[in-house]
Amino acid sequence: MLNYDIVVVGGGGAGMRAALEASQNNDLQVAVISKTFPTRSHTGAAQGGINAALGFRDETDSVEKHFRDTVKGSDFLGDQDAIEFFASNMPECVLELEYFGVPFSRDEKGRIAQRPFGGASSPRTCYSADKTGHVILHTLYEQCLKNGVKFLNEWFLLELVVEDKKLQGLVAMDIRSGEIHPINARAVVIATGGFGRIYWSRTTNAFNMTGDGTAACFEAGIPIKDPEFVQFHPTGLAGTGVLLSEACRGEGGYLINKNGERFMSRYAPEKMELGPRDLVSRAIETEIKEGRGFGQGINAYIHLDLRHLGKKKILQRLPQVRQLAIEFEGVDPIEEPVPIRPSCHYMMGGIHVSDYRTSSTPIEGIHAAGECACVSVHGANRLGGNSLADVILFGKFAGIGARESARDRSFSSGARVQKAAEKWMKHFNTMREKTRGNDVIAIRNKMAETMWNNVGIFRTESEMAEALDTINQLLEDYKDCYIGVSDKKYNMAFINYVEIGNLLKLAKAVAMGAINRKESRGSHSRADYPKRDDQNFLRHTMITKEEDEYKLDYLPVKITKYQPEERRY
Amino acid sequence: MEKVIYRIKRFDGTKEWYQEYEFPYEKGKTILWGLIKIKEEIDPSLCFTSACRSAICGSCGVRVNGNAVLACKTSLDKMLETYKTNKLILEPLNNFKVIRDLVVDWEQKFERMKEVKPWLIPSKNSDKTKGFKQSEKQFNMIANPTDCILCGCCISECGQLSINREGFLEPFIFSKSYRFTVESRDEAPGEHLEPALENGLWKCIRCMQCVTKCPKGVRPAEHINGLRKESMKMGHRDNKGARHAYAFHDDIQKTGRLNEMTLPIKTEGLVSTMGRIPFALRLLKKGKIKPFNMPKPVNGIEQVRTIYRLAQNQKEER
Ligand SMILES: Cc1cc2nc3c(=O)[nH]c(=O)nc-3n(C[C@H](O)[C@H](O)[C@H](O)COP(=O)(O)OP(=O)(O)OC[C@H]3O[C@@H](n4cnc5c(N)ncnc54)[C@H](O)[C@@H]3O)c2cc1C
Numbered sequence: 019m020l021n022y023d024i025v026v027v028g029g030g031g032a033g034m035r036a037a038l039e040a041s042q043n044n045d046l047q048v049a050v051i052s053k054t055f056p057t058r059s060h061t062g063a064a065q066g067g068i069n070a071a072l073g074f075r076d077e078t079d080s081v082e083k084h085f086r087d088t089v090k091g092s093d094f095l096g097d098q099d100a101i102e103f104f105a106s107n108m109p110e111c112v113l114e115l116e117y118f119g120v121p122f123s124r125d126e127k128g129r130i131a132q133r134p135f136g137g138a139s140s141p142r143t144c145y146s147a148d149k150t151g152h153v154i155l156h157t158l159y160e161q162c163l164k165n166g167v168k169f170l171n172e173w174f175l176l177e178l179v180v181e182d183k184k185l186q187g188l189v190a191m192d193i194r195s196g197e198i199h200p201i202n203a204r205a206v207v208i209a210t211g212g213f214g215r216i217y218w219s220r221t222t223n224a225f226n227m228t229g230d231g232t233a234a235c236f237e238a239g240i241p242i243k244d245p246e247f248v249q250f251h252p253t254g255l256a257g258t259g260v261l262l263s264e265a266c267r268g269e270g271g272y273l274i275n276k277n278g279e280r281f282m283s284r285y286a287p288e289k290m291e292l293g294p295r296d297l298v299s300r301a302i303e304t305e306i307k308e309g310r311g312f313g314q315g316i317n318a319y320i321h322l323d324l325r326h327l328g329k330k331k332i333l334q335r336l337p338q339v340r341q342l343a344i345e346f347e348g349v350d351p352i353e354e355p356v357p358i359r360p361s362c363h364y365m366m367g368g369i370h371v372s373d374y375r376t377s378s379t380p381i382e383g384i385h386a387a388g389e390c391a392c393v394s395v396h397g398a399n400r401l402g403g404n405s406l407a408d409v410i411l412f413g414k415f416a417g418i419g420a421r422e423s424a425r426d427r428s429f430s431s432g433a434r435v436q437k438a439a440e441k442w443m444k445h446f447n448t449m450r451e452k453t454r455g456n457d458v459i460a461i462r463n464k465m466a467e468t469m470w471n472n473v474g475i476f477r478t479e480s481e482m483a484e485a486l487d488t489i490n491q492l493l494e495d496y497k498d499c500y501i502g503v504s505d506k507k508y509n510m511a512f513i514n515y516v517e518i519g520n521l522l523k524l525a526k527a528v529a530m531g532a533i534n535r536k537e538s539r540g541s542h543s544r545a546d547y548p549k550r551d552d553q554n555f556l557r558h559t560m561i562t563k564e565e566d567e568y569k570l571d572y573l574p575v576k577i578t579k580y581q582p583e584e585r586r587y
Numbered sequence: 588m589e590k591v592i593y594r595i596k597r598f599d600g601t602k603e604w605y606q607e608y609e610f611p612y613e614k615g616k617t618i619l620w621g622l623i624k625i626k627e628e629i630d631p632s633l634c635f636t637s638a639c640r641s642a643i644c645g646s647c648g649v650r651v652n653g654n655a656v657l658a659c660k661t662s663l664d665k666m667l668e669t670y671k672t673n674k675l676i677l678e679p680l681n682n683f684k685v686i687r688d689l690v691v692d693w694e695q696k697f698e699r700m701k702e703v704k705p706w707l708i709p710s711k712n713s714d715k716t717k718g719f720k721q722s723e724k725q726f727n728m729i730a731n732p733t734d735c736i737l738c739g740c741c742i743s744e745c746g747q748l749s750i751n752r753e754g755f756l757e758p759f760i761f762s763k764s765y766r767f768t769v770e771s772r773d774e775a776p777g778e779h780l781e782p783a784l785e786n787g788l789w790k791c792i793r794c795m796q797c798v799t800k801c802p803k804g805v806r807p808a809e810h811i812n813g814l815r816k817e818s819m820k821m822g823h824r825d826n827k828g829a830r831h832a833y834a835f836h837d838d839i840q841k842t843g844r845l846n847e848m849t850l851p852i853k854t855e856g857l858v859s860t861m862g863r864i865p866f867a868l869r870l871l872k873k874g875k876i877k878p879f880n881m882p883k884p885v886n887g888i889e890q891v892r893t894i895y896r897l898a899q900n901q902k903e904e905r
Pocket residue numbers: 027028029030031032033051052053054055056058059060061062063064065066067068069151173174175176209210211212222223224227229230231261363364387388389390402403404405406407409
């Protein structure tokens with residue numbers, strides 16, 4: 019059996035930052051398992067930047083301001099002790115990144131450049147052109163190579179093995195050989211990213227953002243916190259969900275429905291297309307729901323028309339947007355309107371982190387960081403540039419926490435881990451041999467459709483109840499699936515099948531959290547409860563899985579400094 | 588057009604074959620869209636890798652009709668139009684070990700990448716808590732090589748690598764080496780450069796495939812050039828590549844043209860050149876070389892020398 023002091027699951031920003039920290043003294047055996055090569059992780063897709071109150075661009079910026087902006091942005095659902103810790107440590111974390119070699123863009127004095135971002139009272143988003151996530155991801159990989167971190171690439175986490183609320187080890191598949199391995203570990207860091215793929219084609223996320231680590235923690239008895247908070251971006255390309263930058267509205271693009279109307283006049287007569295993200299997203303969805311969109315169902319869309327800006331302005335100001343539209347939607351915005359639709363962008367909720375200083379969870383030995391985790395710093399709504407920040411900072415502290423766990427804990431006998439691995443081997447064999455059953459892809463598409471239509475951008479009780487019924491039915495159908503591939507080696511059909519199972523479990527948690535939160539707060543917007551209700555809902559949703567039962571509970575929000583007030587911009 | 592056909596090279600770990608898949612044409616789609624369609628609707632056993640579908644993760648490099656592309660950003664319409672066909676041939680990237688179908692093995696590439704120490708060896712004039720100062724100009728030196736997404740398109744089409752897998756580094760590795768060699772925050776440029784020098788720096792044949800095939804506009808051939816210059820500046824002049832460059836430099840300065848007779852001697856030394864005598868005799872017989880034709884200075888040699896002077900007086904820009 020494989021033995022590691024620390025196993026980091028996930029090779030994105032959070033996972034590699036944790037691995038770097040954990041491996042720094044070369045005294046512990048650290049391995050990173052990742053279902054893709056580390057540099058293929060979705061952290062690379064982040065363009066805008068990473069927040070830290072360095073005060074280079076604006077001397078009046080401060081940790082305090084970053085703290086306050088984040089609390090306000092979270093619609094007061096973020097835990098203030100954690101947010102203060104977060105804002106205070108970010109400047110140091112970004113300077114560390116610089117020391118690792120991240121090629122940041124520079125200001126005229128040669129320091130790290132910073133730009134303004136939504137919801138921030140000072141320009142504090144550090145960036146590298148429009149590829150900040152990419153350069154951070156690659157730099158962390160380089161540093162891990164330097165530290166001699168062991169990478170098990172194209173290995174897939176199947177299960178976390180836990181006994182009496184203590185970690186025993188994990189089970190993972192080496193995708194290439196098809197072997198299923200029991201792994202003994204003293205500590206584990208889960209850093210598997212978000213699960214925007216519950217909406218399948220309607221997300222800016224990569225194909226593999228399926229919440230496997232979140233689902234494994236959920237199965238292991240760790241609560242999922244605040245899953246109902248899902249951030250949507252108004253302008254995803256209709257066909258693929260690829261993100262079109264906010265700049266296309268900023269530069270004066272029109273949103274047009276099937277009748278040729280600039281419909282924003284009904285929703286934000288003054289600001290029109292420049293209204294805030296959530297409002298614009300809701301307006302687009304209303305048009306589509308009321309039959310004024312193009313196309314049908316989950317494939318419906320509206321038009322983003324840039325033609326009136328003229329060729330010159332489009333080429334000058336929006337070259338990236340044009341390129342994306344041409345490459346990924348086959349439409350040149352100089353000549354034609356671009357089909358767009360809001361897309362799921364980020365998951366605020368996730369694995370419940372019970373101590374932010376070590377990114378630990380209620381299960382001894384299991385730590386979690388990055389988009390898969392919920393500390394909670396982002397509360398009901400994440401600010402741009404705060405996710406990379408979260409990934410880097412809590413990734414680092416997860417590494418520190420895992421070192422402590424590894425030092426304090428001993429290896430298990432491995433018996434349980436072995437048994438769990440055998441159960442998976444058997445399951446894999448069964449699935450390979452099966453010749454009939456329900457179609458996995460059809461289940462996935464149905465899940466996405468019901469989640470999008472009923473637990474999407476705006477929500478009502480009856481629709482969400484319908485979605486929950488559908489998901490429950492799909493969970494039943496899933497039990498008798500057919501994957502269609504009998505190979506042992508590189509059986510991606512099996513991997514995709516496991517991923518879709520994970521998405522279903524999480525989709526159910528999202529629906530359940532959303533139905534029970536009878537208020538509107540941050541990204542969670544209910545037509546039947548349009549107001550924020552601090553009396554009853556200034557608290558975190560906590561969903562726990564016991565066998566097939568989902569239990570709902572709540573946890574108070576930590577308020578240290580800023581009393582809730584109305585969120586106005 | 589009603590139907591599109593992908594003819595895909597398949598490999599199951601032991602045997603190889605081509606398989607054709609036919610599906611209805613749709614306008615405005617990508618190569619990746621077709622692959623996904625096949626996997627979801629026709630044959631779930633087809634293997635390929637893809638993740639971000641927005642040209643940043645570097646997973647989906649494949650060869651289409653013999654050219655490496657990123658499947659996610661390559662327009663299906665354009666490909667069909669370029670080749671005036673409804674059938675495209677898809678193969679795994681060249682110069683890689685294939686794992687399955689279109690999936691290639693990166694492990695060896697990353698192992699080789701480590702040779703150039705592709706990480707910052709931080710300069711002593713800062714520490715973890717202070718950050719560095721870097722001018723915009725210094726940043727611009729490293730901006731292009733850091734655009735690399737490790738997709739492998741440059742590896743697939745590299746002219747030198749195709750004939751010399753052992754003695755030449757993958758083009759993107761030269762870009763990595765270059766990046767850290769010219770990085771103003773790095774303490775030890777030589778540690779990134781020397782492994783490149785020892786692994787074929789002067790062997791690039793300048794076919795420029797790495798530049799034209801890069802989906803992100805990275806220019807490995809230029810970085811190779813940059814590394815050659817840096818290596819000579821560091822004093823690595825006593826090798827074939829550098830001597831060859833100097834021979835060109837000196838001949839042109841002297842006469843304005845190349846002396847093909849003395850070039851091999853200057854580059855390889857007298858002893859190795861002797862070994863080439865049979866080849867030289869064959870060239871002689873066909874009238875390809877004229878041994879006693881010592882070039883005289885061309886008309887306007889003074890202008891050539893002025894260019895040299897101007898170039899030499901130009902301060903090295905950094
Ligand atoms: C288009 C886009 C733009 C964005 N722009 C910004 C921005 O400008 N600023 C900002 O702050 N945030 C931005 N975000 C959000 C931010 O990029 C992500 O939230 C963040 O990068 C997540 O990092 P992570 O390390 O948690 O996860 P990821 O980077 O997603 O990494 C997850 C890792 O886990 C591995 N993994 C998953 N499941 C398994 C399994 N079962 N077994 C083994 N390994 C597994 C994956 O292979 C991967 O290596 C953006 C997001 C998107 C989609």
